[in-house]
Amino acid sequence: MLDNKGFDQWAGKYDDDIAKAKGYPFEGYYQVLAYVHSKVEKPQDKKVLDIGIGTGLLTEELYKKGATIYGVDFSPKMIEEASTKMPNGKFYCCDITQGLCSELMEMKFNYIVSSYALHHLTDEEKIEFINRLKELILPGGKIILADVAFEKFIDRENCQKEVGEEWDSDEYYIVAESFIDMLKETGFKSRYTQISICGGVLELWV
Numbered sequence: 117m118l119d120n121k122g123f124d125q126w127a128g129k130y131d132d133d134i135a136k137a138k139g140y141p142f143e144g145y146y147q148v149l150a151y152v153h154s155k156v157e158k159p160q161d162k163k164v165l166d167i168g169i170g171t172g173l174l175t176e177e178l179y180k181k182g183a184t185i186y187g188v189d190f191s192p193k194m195i196e197e198a199s200t201k202m203p204n205g206k207f208y209c210c211d212i213t214q215g216l217c218s219e220l221m222e223m224k225f226n227y228i229v230s231s232y233a234l235h236h237l238t239d240e241e242k243i244e245f246i247n248r249l250k251e252l253i254l255p256g257g258k259i260i261l262a263d264v265a266f267e268k269f270i271d272r273e274n275c276q277k278e279v280g281e282e283w284d285s286d287e288y289y290i291v292a293e294s295f296i297d298m299l300k301e302t303g304f305k306s307r308y309t310q311i312s313i314c315g316g317v318l319e320l321w322v
């Protein structure tokens with residue numbers, strides 16, 4: 117698993133690598149992002165927090181439509197790339213395994229989104245993190261989490277078999293059939309949508 121220095125090194129060529137990527141883990145990447153965009157209603161008057169914002173590929177589209185974007189990442193170089201795309205965005209450098217920075221914990225958002233970042237947390241850590249986010253969501257708001265994810269364990273097994281040595285055993289991918297059950301303790305309602313063979317989106321609302 118890459119640390120923040122590893123992501124710093126990747127930042128300058130990340131967008132090109134994603135554009136060229138085929139198959140696991142980024143299969144259907146742009147469709148996954150488009151699905152998230154379609155779930156953000158009237159972006160022009162919304163505050164959106166992007167967790168693990170990277171170079172800003174997820175939220176740039178919403179920024180262009182007028183949303184106010186807040187981004188969190190532990191890689192200063194990734195943040196640099198994102199701030200080039202979104203000069204009026206607000207960015208925070210922090211490690212989400214330690215929670216969110218205190219400034220953000222004082223704020224409220226209409227949407228909290230994330231793409232291809234939360235697989236760095238175990239399922240238990242994801243649940244703990246989601247519990248913390250609850251305080252930050254405005255009434256009527258939503259959390260939308262896009263990532264490498266699967267509907268059922270058998271789908272994950274099949275994908276792992278197919279990709280063989282390329283499978284990254286250090287990452288923790290959501291399997292909806294068990295994660296949706298784990299989410300019940302958070303009090304969120306949820307819906308999971310599979311978009312590609314290995315990409316899915318989880319929507320959470322109160």
Ligand SMILES: C[S@@+](CC[C@H](N)C(=O)[O-])C[C@H]1O[C@@H](n2cnc3c(N)ncnc32)[C@H](O)[C@@H]1O
Nearest residue numbers: 123168169170189190191194211212231232233
């Ligand atoms: C694969 S990239 C995804 C970036 C972007 N969301 C996208 O969809 O292209 C993962 C991002 O999560 C960030 N990240 C990984 N672990 C993190 C952590 N513990 N705290 C904060 N950011 C983290 C990385 O720096 C990187 O920018």
